[in-house]
Amino acid sequence: MKSNQQSSQVDLIIVGAGMVGVTLATALAPSGMRILVLEQRAGDLSAFGMSVRDQQEAGFDPRVSALTCASQQILTAVGAWEVMQSYRMSPYTEMDVWDGEGTGHIHFSARELHEPVLGHIVENRVTLAGLYSVLLQHENVQLMTGVEVKAVNGEAMKTVTLSNGTVVQTSLVVAADGALSKTRQMAGVPMLEWDYGHHAIVTTVKTEQPHLKTAWQRFTDDGPLALLPLKSDDGDHYCSIVWSTSPAHAKALMALDSEAFCEALGQAFEWRLGKILHSDTRAVFPLRQRHAKYYVKSGFAAVGDAAHTIHPLAGQGVNLGLLDAAQLAETLIAAYKRGEDIGALRVLQRYQRVRQSENIKMSAAMEGFKRLFNEQQPIVRLARNMGMNLLDRMKPLKNHIVMDAMGLSGNLPEIAQRPIQE
Numbered sequence: 001m002k003s004n005q006q007s008s009q010v011d012l013i014i015v016g017a018g019m020v021g022v023t024l025a026t027a028l029a030p031s032g033m034r035i036l037v038l039e040q041r042a043g044d045l046s047a048f049g050m051s052v053r054d055q056q057e058a059g060f061d062p063r064v065s066a067l068t069c070a071s072q073q074i075l076t077a078v079g080a081w082e083v084m085q086s087y088r089m090s091p092y093t094e095m096d097v098w099d100g101e102g103t104g105h106i107h108f109s110a111r112e113l114h115e116p117v118l119g120h121i122v123e124n125r126v127t128l129a130g131l132y133s134v135l136l137q138h139e140n141v142q143l144m145t146g147v148e149v150k151a152v153n154g155e156a157m158k159t160v161t162l163s164n165g166t167v168v169q170t171s172l173v174v175a176a177d178g179a180l181s182k183t184r185q186m187a188g189v190p191m192l193e194w195d196y197g198h199h200a201i202v203t204t205v206k207t208e209q210p211h212l213k214t215a216w217q218r219f220t221d222d223g224p225l226a227l228l229p230l231k232s233d234d235g236d237h238y239c240s241i242v243w244s245t246s247p248a249h250a251k252a253l254m255a256l257d258s259e260a261f262c263e264a265l266g267q268a269f270e271w272r273l274g275k276i277l278h279s280d281t282r283a284v285f286p287l288r289q290r291h292a293k294y295y296v297k298s299g300f301a302a303v304g305d306a307a308h309t310i311h312p313l314a315g316q317g318v319n320l321g322l323l324d325a326a327q328l329a330e331t332l333i334a335a336y337k338r339g340e341d342i343g344a345l346r347v348l349q350r351y352q353r354v355r356q357s358e359n360i361k362m363s364a365a366m367e368g369f370k371r372l373f374n375e376q377q378p379i380v381r382l383a384r385n386m387g388m389n390l391l392d393r394m395k396p397l398k399n400h401i402v403m404d405a406m407g408l409s410g411n412l413p414e415i416a417q418r419p420i421q422e
């Protein structure tokens with residue numbers, strides 16, 4: 001892989017070296033396409049993995065993702081998972097969800113599904129370290145850091161002007177530059193978006209009792225509170241939290257000192273893991289639902305958060321993004337092998353057809369959950385609690401739902417599917 005060098009013509013430009021953009025680049029690389037990846041953050045990515053190792057020695061990163069089995073499969077297929085395993089990752093085997101305002105409770109177990117795990121809690125920087133180490137091995141991928149797109153002109157063959165003055169010809173520009181994607185805005189793609197009315201506080205906490213490799217989620221009146229298990233050498237007492245609540249409550253929680261925050265968290269979590277003994281620095285994120293009206297135009301495609309963002313309550317955001325990357329790679333490689341123009345609208349629509357409907361389904365489910373658990377009407381609460389308890393007892397339906405959420409069933413691109421055992 002070459003870095004920060006001039007290039008005049010490539011097959012495609014991927015804007016954004018986040019988890020989704022780099023997954024796309026590494027999935028496409030074996031096809032031999034000439035790929036340029038642009039990242040606005042400056043820095044030498046060849047040193048990234050080493051610095052993550054040092055950071056992991058020092059502590060946990062509050063930005064984690066619950067990666068599904070489908071994501072694990074994609075990251076394995078591109079070669080990143082093996083590298084990621086040399087860092088700290090936290091498998092979880094149980095999931096416990098309950099209604100804080102009633103008796104509703106549901107438990108998911110890997111054992112019931114005859115699976116080794118339900119998923120892995122992984123620090124985002126670990127996923128990036130794995131992906132960057134693979135990216136660096138591909139000669140046909142160029143990476144430019146500290147660079148943005150300034151202008152895109154032309155129809156079939158696009159002329160892209162970068163902030164460092166480089167001019168590049170390409171037939172396809174992929175927006176992988178996150179929720180506020182400038183590339184998507186430049187392409188004039190309209191978004192449907194609204195505020196969830198939630199802010200999410202994230203941090204790492206130490207609990208009195210071990211987490212039992214369980215992802216815990218309590219639905220409170222204000223929003224869902226998740227404690228996600230982190231692997232540690234001293235008996236599994238660390239969890240990453242995502243506490244989604246009203247903006248006013250989040251502001252009040254952010255203003256508390258560490259001791260008072262631990263007390264408030266313990267109470268909100270019903271002391272299920274005993275006292276909260278310690279909390280790291282907190283960060284807060286406003287949560288918005290966003291969905292691009294369309295993901296593709298002639299010579300343009302959007303993937304990951306650049307195309308859609310959803311509530312983190314089911315931990316699906318980046319998992320959907322990795323499926324976008326896998327599907328787009330599959331579509332483009334097939335077209336490239338047939339000698340088709342990879343920027344042609346008819347080619348890109350094949351990607352959109354599959355992914356847009358899947359992503360909309362998940363967004364609608366998250367919106368439904370959020371509304372259901374916000375509902376104050378006693379009759380709705382009663383029905384919700386009864387429904388949860390009923391579902392908990394209906395093993396086949398429950399297992400079907402969790403298999404879908406884990407990415408073990410449904411409409412999956414080939415590299416997200418497990419190889420069939422002989």
Ligand SMILES: Cc1cc2nc3c(=O)[nH]c(=O)nc-3n(C[C@H](O)[C@H](O)[C@H](O)COP(=O)(O)OP(=O)(O)OC[C@H]3O[C@@H](n4cnc5c(N)ncnc54)[C@H](O)[C@@H]3O)c2cc1C
Nearest residue numbers: 016018019020040065066177178304305315316317318319
């Ligand atoms: C509180 C919280 C908890 C979450 N938990 C989970 C979870 O458990 N599971 C899950 O699946 N998802 C989770 N998500 C969602 C997940 O974090 C996102 O879906 C994921 O980070 C999106 O990845 P991405 O690569 O599309 O975008 P990003 O991670 O935003 O990466 C975009 C990249 O593009 C770069 N960039 C931006 N603008 C430009 C530009 N103009 N030019 C060049 N480069 C640019 C950025 O620097 C960055 O490197 C959570 C989100 C939040 C807020």
